[in-house]
Amino acid sequence: METSSRRQPTLDEVAARAGVSRAAASRVINNVPHVSAAKRAAVEEAVRELGYVPNNTARALASRRTGTVVLAVSSDEPGLFADPFFAEVTVGVSSFLEQTDLELVLLLANTARGKERLRRLLSSHRADGVMLMALRGDDPLGRLAEQTELPVVFGGLPMAGTPRWYVDPDNRGGGRLAAEHLVGRGRRRIAMITGQPDLQAAVARAQGFREALTLAGLSPAGVEAGHFTQTGGEAAMERLLAEQPDLDAVFAASDGMALGAMRALRRHGRRVPEDVAVVGFDDLAGALYSDPPLTTVHQPVRALGHEMARSLVAAVEGEDPNPLILPTRLVVRESAP
Incomplete structure (x- = not known):
């Protein structure tokens, strides 16, 4: 009589006895992978000690996964x-x-x-x-x-x-790093090529870039959108050179745009980095093999x-x-x- 009326142990109690999270205990009981052998053994032992009976409804839900x-x-x-x-x-x-x-x-x-x-x-x-x-x-x-x-x-x-x-990624912090580096190298007429204005990554990189320039007492020499493509970066660099021919640095918010910008600079006889320093953002494989190799913000x-x-x-x-x-x-x- 006493045994039949005894309260059933809960999943939380199993997890506490095993010293694992509730989610880990649930994964073991529902035979879901991605659980260490040690945790699995601890949960199974706690189930035996407490006499835990799994909830069949919960197990049925777990079994309906598509994989x-x-x-x-x-x-x-x-x-x-x-x-x-x-x-x-x-x-x-x-x-x-x-x-x-x-x-x-x-x-x-x-x-x-x-x-x-x-x-x-x-x-x-x-x-x-x-x-x-x-x-x-x-x-x-x-x-x-x-x-x-x-x-x-x-x-x-x-x-x-x-x-x-x-x-x-820390897009805003990466934009700051790019601007701080160019300012630290003595560049003062620093322009930026941005991505699409309706992408948060592009907005955050531009925000960080502007913040760092403001702290250095500078304003952007120009800002043009390159839409995260090489052709867009090349066209944006053409517009920047037409508006600010004396710029001495540019931060492009992606490596692709930076490569396009360097192509436009070469066409106008501007040496990189002697005349115009260029910084990108991504650090993908092409950055290492560009001409010259690209200084860039690495995002993992x-x-x-x-x-x-x-x-x-x-x-x-x-x-x-x-x-x-x-x-x-x-x-x-x-x-x-």
Whole structure:
């Protein structure tokens, strides 16, 4: 009689007895991977000692997982996945998911059809979670993310609001590093080539750049948009040279734009770095092999993808991962020694 009326132990009590988090205890009980052998053994022992009986409803929910996660990119660039940045992010995502049983689906959601495909996928729960990249302004993908019950991790902050889970480079700090370096090298007529004005990364890099110039008592010699492409950077440099022919430095908010800027400078007979110092942002492979090699702000692009996937897997398994800002650093090469 006493035994039948005895209160059943809870999952929290199992976790406390095992010395692990509630999420870790749940993963062991539901036979979900990504748990260390030591934690698994501790939870199993606590279950035996306490006589814990798993909740069948919770186990049924866990068993309905699809085994698939989505990397959705909102961009209208035709050569998106040939872009070294997105290629590195994808490699980072894949490298983490290789440690799991989850499959990765890449979805280019830049068209109305692509967005509708993602909406159907989210509403039908045909994935366990989603990573979103390159959201601009009032992007409908952001609203879809708010409406779904699935875990969503943002790669980079959106323009409006702060999502629950995100991974972002320190774009603002990186912009400051670029400006501080050029000022420290004695440059005083420093221009900037920005990315798209409706991308938070572009806004933050420009903000950091302006802050550092203001602290040095300077104003930008000129600001032009290059839209994160080489051709855009080249065209922006042409406009800057027409408006400010005596500029002595330029910060381009991506390596691609910096390479385009150097092409325009060569065409006008400007030597880099003797006449015009150039700093980029990314530190992708092309920066090392440009002519001259590019001084640039390093952002850990592959780590961005890796940490997005890590956060998503944690959220899928019932944890509440902390948002993460990845550090940036300056890599000095011959374009602005």
